[in-house]
Amino acid sequence: MDQESAESQQNSDGQEASIPKFAVRTITDLAKLAGVSPGTVSRALAKSDKVNARTRDRIEAIAKEHNFQLNQMASKLRRRQTGIIGAVIPLGHERSQHISDPFFTNLLGHIADALTENGYDLMLRRVIPRREEDWLGKLIGTGLVEGVLVVGQSDQFNQIERIAQDYRPMVVWGNYRAGQRHCVVGVNNERGGFMALDHLVKSGARRIAFMGDSHAVEFAARHSGAGAAAKQHGVGLLNLPTHLSLTRMREEISRHLDQHLASIDGIFAAADQIASEVLRQLLQRGVQVPGQVQLVGFDDLPLADQTTPGLTTIRQNIEYGGHQMVELLLRRLNGEDTESVVMDPVLIVRESTRGQTLSK
Amino acid sequence: MDQESAESQQNSDGQEASIPKFAVRTITDLAKLAGVSPGTVSRALAKSDKVNARTRDRIEAIAKEHNFQLNQMASKLRRRQTGIIGAVIPLGHERSQHISDPFFTNLLGHIADALTENGYDLMLRRVIPRREEDWLGKLIGTGLVEGVLVVGQSDQFNQIERIAQDYRPMVVWGNYRAGQRHCVVGVNNERGGFMALDHLVKSGARRIAFMGDSHAVEFAARHSGAGAAAKQHGVGLLNLPTHLSLTRMREEISRHLDQHLASIDGIFAAADQIASEVLRQLLQRGVQVPGQVQLVGFDDLPLADQTTPGLTTIRQNIEYGGHQMVELLLRRLNGEDTESVVMDPVLIVRESTRGQTLSK
DNA sequence: CTGAAAGCGCTAACAA
DNA sequence: TTGTTAGCGCTTTCAG
Numbered sequence: 001m002d003q004e005s006a007e008s009q010q011n012s013d014g015q016e017a018s019i020p021k022f023a024v025r026t027i028t029d030l031a032k033l034a035g036v037s038p039g040t041v042s043r044a045l046a047k048s049d050k051v052n053a054r055t056r057d058r059i060e061a062i063a064k065e066h067n068f069q070l071n072q073m074a075s076k077l078r079r080r081q082t083g084i085i086g087a088v089i090p091l092g093h094e095r096s097q098h099i100s101d102p103f104f105t106n107l108l109g110h111i112a113d114a115l116t117e118n119g120y121d122l123m124l125r126r127v128i129p130r131r132e133e134d135w136l137g138k139l140i141g142t143g144l145v146e147g148v149l150v151v152g153q154s155d156q157f158n159q160i161e162r163i164a165q166d167y168r169p170m171v172v173w174g175n176y177r178a179g180q181r182h183c184v185v186g187v188n189n190e191r192g193g194f195m196a197l198d199h200l201v202k203s204g205a206r207r208i209a210f211m212g213d214s215h216a217v218e219f220a221a222r223h224s225g226a227g228a229a230a231k232q233h234g235v236g237l238l239n240l241p242t243h244l245s246l247t248r249m250r251e252e253i254s255r256h257l258d259q260h261l262a263s264i265d266g267i268f269a270a271a272d273q274i275a276s277e278v279l280r281q282l283l284q285r286g287v288q289v290p291g292q293v294q295l296v297g298f299d300d301l302p303l304a305d306q307t308t309p310g311l312t313t314i315r316q317n318i319e320y321g322g323h324q325m326v327e328l329l330l331r332r333l334n335g336e337d338t339e340s341v342v343m344d345p346v347l348i349v350r351e352s353t354r355g356q357t358l359s360k
Numbered sequence: 361m362d363q364e365s366a367e368s369q370q371n372s373d374g375q376e377a378s379i380p381k382f383a384v385r386t387i388t389d390l391a392k393l394a395g396v397s398p399g400t401v402s403r404a405l406a407k408s409d410k411v412n413a414r415t416r417d418r419i420e421a422i423a424k425e426h427n428f429q430l431n432q433m434a435s436k437l438r439r440r441q442t443g444i445i446g447a448v449i450p451l452g453h454e455r456s457q458h459i460s461d462p463f464f465t466n467l468l469g470h471i472a473d474a475l476t477e478n479g480y481d482l483m484l485r486r487v488i489p490r491r492e493e494d495w496l497g498k499l500i501g502t503g504l505v506e507g508v509l510v511v512g513q514s515d516q517f518n519q520i521e522r523i524a525q526d527y528r529p530m531v532v533w534g535n536y537r538a539g540q541r542h543c544v545v546g547v548n549n550e551r552g553g554f555m556a557l558d559h560l561v562k563s564g565a566r567r568i569a570f571m572g573d574s575h576a577v578e579f580a581a582r583h584s585g586a587g588a589a590a591k592q593h594g595v596g597l598l599n600l601p602t603h604l605s606l607t608r609m610r611e612e613i614s615r616h617l618d619q620h621l622a623s624i625d626g627i628f629a630a631a632d633q634i635a636s637e638v639l640r641q642l643l644q645r646g647v648q649v650p651g652q653v654q655l656v657g658f659d660d661l662p663l664a665d666q667t668t669p670g671l672t673t674i675r676q677n678i679e680y681g682g683h684q685m686v687e688l689l690l691r692r693l694n695g696e697d698t699e700s701v702v703m704d705p706v707l708i709v710r711e712s713t714r715g716q717t718l719s720k
Numbered sequence: 721c722t723g724a725a726a727g728c729g730c731t732a733a734c735a736a
Numbered sequence: 737t738t739g740t741t742a743g744c745g746c747t748t749t750c751a752g
Binding site (some may be wrong): 025026027028038039042043046070071073074075076077078079 | 728
Binding site (some may be wrong): 040050051074 | 737738739740741743744745746
């Protein structure tokens with residue numbers, strides 16, 4: 001219908017006074033300008049070698065001049081590849097919707113970088129599993145994403161496992177459980193928990209409390225590992241449930257300390273943020289750390305090195321983990337079948353314990 | 361060609377033993393099963409009222425049974441709407457690629473929530489402007505995103521301004537400068553800086569240092585506001601450049617303190633993370649806070665309330681800011697032309713200063 | 721209320 | 737090396 005107006009440089013509506021250049025939005029527009037067919041333009045822009053170098057350069061020049069960019073939607077549809085990876089953070093174990101665990105946001109940063117390096121884009125989604133039943137299936141089934149990275153298992157182990165049965169390109173950050181189906185990257189939480197408690201005992205603590213939220217798989221594993229170590233050493237382990245959201249955490253810790261401070265000399269906090277708040281409340285109460293109570297955290301976030309005294313903690317290599325997740329996903333996208341990666345935790349001794357390094 | 365095999369339930373390849381149900385991937389497959397045309401299926405799935413309620417229910421049932429989901433790529437292409445918002449964090453002022461300012465990741469969380477509530481998806485991209493020349497244009501021009509949220513201006517004010525000239529659906533977190541073109545949401549940094557310094561002076565400090573990275577627009581504004589307050593009170597303001605990346609920050613602060621500690625009694629750190637590290641190093645050196653040196657931060661991150669002594673700081677309402685950004689973007693997507701939003705900073709007095717509240 | 725038909729903008733055979 | 741053609745899977749007129 002109005003193709004003939006395409007060539008005309010003048011604009012009769014008189015709106016745009018400046019440079020009435022014909023807007024070149026489609027590959028066909030560009031083809032017309034270059035005097036070639038759309039197919040050739042497509043090949044040129046894809047830097048295909050099946051096109052004359054000279055024409056390619058010419059087309060590229062025109063494209064740049066009009067700063068033309070391919071319509072990704074169309075391209076992706078046709079090629080049946082989206083180049084998009086979905087990252088989803090399930091918030092099942094925290095009612096508070098707005099919690100932002102610095103560990104996860106950190107991990108996400110590394111994931112984003114690794115994906116970008118490999119030419120993929122990242123679609124981020126935070127979901128409250130309770131509200132949306134089939135949160136994973138809904139993300140996957142639409143054909144929008146080529147693969148999925150799940151950041152944290154929350155309390156959704158079974159749901160993830162179910163999806164993994166017939167969906168390959170998925171990698172999960174979390175805890176590995178023997179015989180599981182989905183490909184997971186994470187630290188050996190059980191072992192980390194064991195090390196934390198072992199270190200406390202070897203540093204002289206005898207009446208030790210665990211603080212964390214055992215509804216989340218990873219925390220549960222840390223608790224279980226700590227329990228094993230306690231048993232082995234013949235000491236008890238008091239379980240004091242504590243959530244991650246700051247406001248809840250505060251009052252819970254306060255209550256825990258009110259009730260149990262007198263009878264404990266060691267605390268294993270299942271996350272550094274918890275440890276940091278515990279430390280603060282201990283100091284506020286005039287308790288000596290590590291003099292009266294020794295304290296071990298988990299994660300080795302930057303903040304662990306920022307408190308006074310510095311926090312003894314169990315390190316997870318978050319950067320390595322993020323890159324590992326992406327690499328495994330890429331392999332899976334490629335048809336390979338990858339094993340889970342369980343990283344060894346490392347004990348970092350700072351000043352919140354009396355400094356006995358873990359004897360191997 | 362092979363349409364006739366569609367109806368057949370048996371699979372001659374003998375691969376899948378379990379439930380050889382015909383895979384229904386396209387709207388056309390579904391249409392066949394339901395005995396209607398693709399168009400009707402499309403309408404039914406879109407819950408259009410131009411379709412018989414009974415047929416709609418039937419189609420929905422079949423869809424659920426085969427858990428069919430629309431191919432988003434195709435749908436988006438056809439409707440010329442992607443439902444995707446791009447969020448981009450420019451990392452221009454930090455060489456270190458892997459910095460993850462907790463303030464921004466926090467903000468991002470709120471943005472993600474607000475977008476989800478409005479049915480949009482979020483595509484996240486972190487860019488190093490130096491490497492990619494036209495980072496904003498490249499994100500916008502592809503038709504992949506319907507709008508863009510820029511999280512932090514970094515040192516890219518001009519680039520953003522350039523794009524804003526002819527691209528409407530963009531909202532930026534950052535500093536407002538009179539007469540600027542792009543729509544920005546942020547706190548009045550100049551004023552915040554003023555308040556911080558004013559508070560230090562009113563609390564008795566006279567020889568005050570500023571620590572921050574003035575290459576970033578927002579920090580520069582905080583510095584400038586602090587300078588104005590200093591001038592008004594007739595005190596000096598020492599500028600001690602300090603970066604955000606932890607390793608650099610550490611040595612810089614250490615050096616600053618080596619050189620200037622003797623001659624200062626107040627520090628305004630342009631971000632809470634800087635303040636927190638300053639505090640740590642001060643305590644380590646046995647300096648009394650606020651006794652010998654008073655300290656004010658900026659942001660009011662959770663960590664500001666976690667240090668001992670607690671950090672006096674300038675609060676930005678990050679949750680409100682995130683929601684505001686999304687709301688403005690939605691309005692712009694709707695054709696409205698929105699003004700920038702400049703929020704008032706709030707002084708939060710804790711223990712790192714001697715506690716004089718800002719006289720109004 | 722439903723079906724037929726025409727594309728969204730691009731890519732990939734297949735010919736020339 | 738280039739042009740032509742046939743769709744990717746969906747939505748949306750336009751008839752009926």
